[in-house]
Amino acid sequence: MRIVVIGGSGHIGTYLIPRLVRGGYDVFSLSRGERSSYTDDPAWQDVRHVVADRAAEDEQGTFAARVAGLQPDVVIDLICFTEDSARLLVEGLRGHTGHLLHCGSIWRHGPSLRLPVTEANGTPPIGEYGVQKAAIAELLKQETRSGGLVTTSLHPGHIVGPGWHPIGPLGSLDPAVWRTLSAGEPLDVPGLGTELLHHVHAEDVAHAFEAAVAHPDSAAGEDFNIVAPTALTVRGFAQVAAGWFGQEAHLRHVTWDEFRAGTSDEIAESSWAHLMRSHYASIEKARARLGYAPQYEPEEAVLESVRWLIGHDQLDVAQPLVV
Numbered sequence: 535m536r537i538v539v540i541g542g543s544g545h546i547g548t549y550l551i552p553r554l555v556r557g558g559y560d561v562f563s564l565s566r567g568e569r570s571s572y573t574d575d576p577a578w579q580d581v582r583h584v585v586a587d588r589a590a591e592d593e594q595g596t597f598a599a600r601v602a603g604l605q606p607d608v609v610i611d612l613i614c615f616t617e618d619s620a621r622l623l624v625e626g627l628r629g630h631t632g633h634l635l636h637c638g639s640i641w642r643h644g645p646s647l648r649l650p651v652t653e654a655n656g657t658p659p660i661g662e663y664g665v666q667k668a669a670i671a672e673l674l675k676q677e678t679r680s681g682g683l684v685t686t687s688l689h690p691g692h693i694v695g696p697g698w699h700p701i702g703p704l705g706s707l708d709p710a711v712w713r714t715l716s717a718g719e720p721l722d723v724p725g726l727g728t729e730l731l732h733h734v735h736a737e738d739v740a741h742a743f744e745a746a747v748a749h750p751d752s753a754a755g756e757d758f759n760i761v762a763p764t765a766l767t768v769r770g771f772a773q774v775a776a777g778w779f780g781q782e783a784h785l786r787h788v789t790w791d792e793f794r795a796g797t798s799d800e801i802a803e804s805s806w807a808h809l810m811r812s813h814y815a816s817i818e819k820a821r822a823r824l825g826y827a828p829q830y831e832p833e834e835a836v837l838e839s840v841r842w843l844i845g846h847d848q849l850d851v852a853q854p855l856v857v
Contacts, residue, residue: 536560537747538606540588541613542581543571545693546637549740550610552577557744562604564588572697592619598626605630608747612637617669624673628683633750634674635743638689640732640759640815642668649730650816653689653757661807671757678755686746686753688739691761691815692808694835695736696842699849703771705731705808708801709849712840715772717852718781724793727769727785729809734761735835738828745824752823759815762832768809774833778840779853 542551542563548571554561555577567585571578584604591597601609601623609631614620620636627634641664643656659668667689674685694700702711704723714721742760746753766774769785776783794802820826830838837857843849 535607536562536605537608537610538562538564538601538604540564540601540609540611544612545572545695545698545736546612546690546739546743548572548697549695549737550743551581553740553744554747555580557748559747562606564601572695588613588619592622595622598623602626602630607631608633608635610635610637610743610747614670615663616666617673620670620673624677624683624685628677632684633747633754634683634685635746635753636670636674636685636687637739637743638667638671638687638757639664640689640691640761640813641811642671642689643811643813643815645810646730646812646814649814651759651813652816653759653819675755675757684750684754686755687757688742688746688760689757689815690739691732691734691759691813693736693739694733694839696838698839699843700836700839701731701733701808703731703768703775704805705729705768706801706804708797708804712775713850713852715776715781715783716779718776718779718784720784720786721772722788722793722796723768723772723785724788724790724805724809726787727767727772729768729812730765730814731768731771731808731832732761732765732813732815733832733835734828735830735838738762738830738835741828742820742824742826745826749824756819756823758820758824758826759817760820760826761815761817762828762830762835763817764831765814766832771833771836775836775840778837778855778857779851780856781853
């Protein structure tokens with residue numbers, strides 16, 4: 535079986551493509567060719583690489599034809615962010631490809647009202663990113679229901695793994711949070727710290743995509759939350775993270791106005807965007823239909839990332855890890 539992975543050198547593709555190769559699939563990786571995968575794996579030697587600029591080729595109306603021309607049985611799209619781009623790909627693959635899998639996001643759901651958030655009980659999305667991801671998921675469902683291309687959408691939480699910065703305890707990429715926690719210094723937390731963050735290791739996301747490929751009948755026309763087995767509250771995350779450095783978390787609860795005054799607009803906006811959603815997503819549907827069985831709890835996944843960053847001098851901390 536031939537599989538084309540669009541965006542194969544990114545977070546998920548780093549883990550997914552070697553899994554597919556070891557599974558015996560004939561794998562093509564489409565990317566802009568600007569970077570290699572985050573980790574080395576001998577399986578990459580058996581991958582055929584295609585350089586493509588999706589945005590430019592979507593503008594020209596040629597990208598979908600390029601993908602279809604590779605004659606894939608399955609296409610895994612890891613970098614589709616607009617409904618228009620998804621529609622172009624669907625129309626180009628219809629009648630030529632057996633299965634299209636799309637990487638969405640749990641941000642297709644808005645702020646949580648009922649927990650855990652299932653594929654069916656989430657609130658309407660907010661913000662352009664979430665709105666577009668929700669629209670893509672609905673487009674794909676309708677395509678399959680109408681008898682067109684077989685599609686599946688998988689919706690990860692905050693993806694984490696070695697090689698890039700994780701969403702931290704305050705819902706942002708602010709590296710200063712890690713130094714504060716590692717030093718045992720007070721950390722300003724907007725509100726009570728009861729908001730939820732739901733991470734997932736990129737390896738577990740890769741497992742989910744592989745399972746959806748292997749079980750097309752169970753995956754056809756469906757959407758799935760793909761996250762760690764549990765979620766962390768802000769204060770719980772901070773306490774766990776401080777413990778990695780032999781410290782206790784000293785949280786200073788402040789108002790959102792006070793929090794914004796003490797950081798940059800970019801960091802404050804990221805924190806607000808993550809914490810006001812307060813997502814805790816259910817994986818029961820993915821367990822039942824795909825056999826999804828994540829290996830990583832959220833704190834284990836984040837620790838792996840933090841350890842890598844410290845080891846590669848990409849994160850400044852006050853104390854070494856003690857775990």
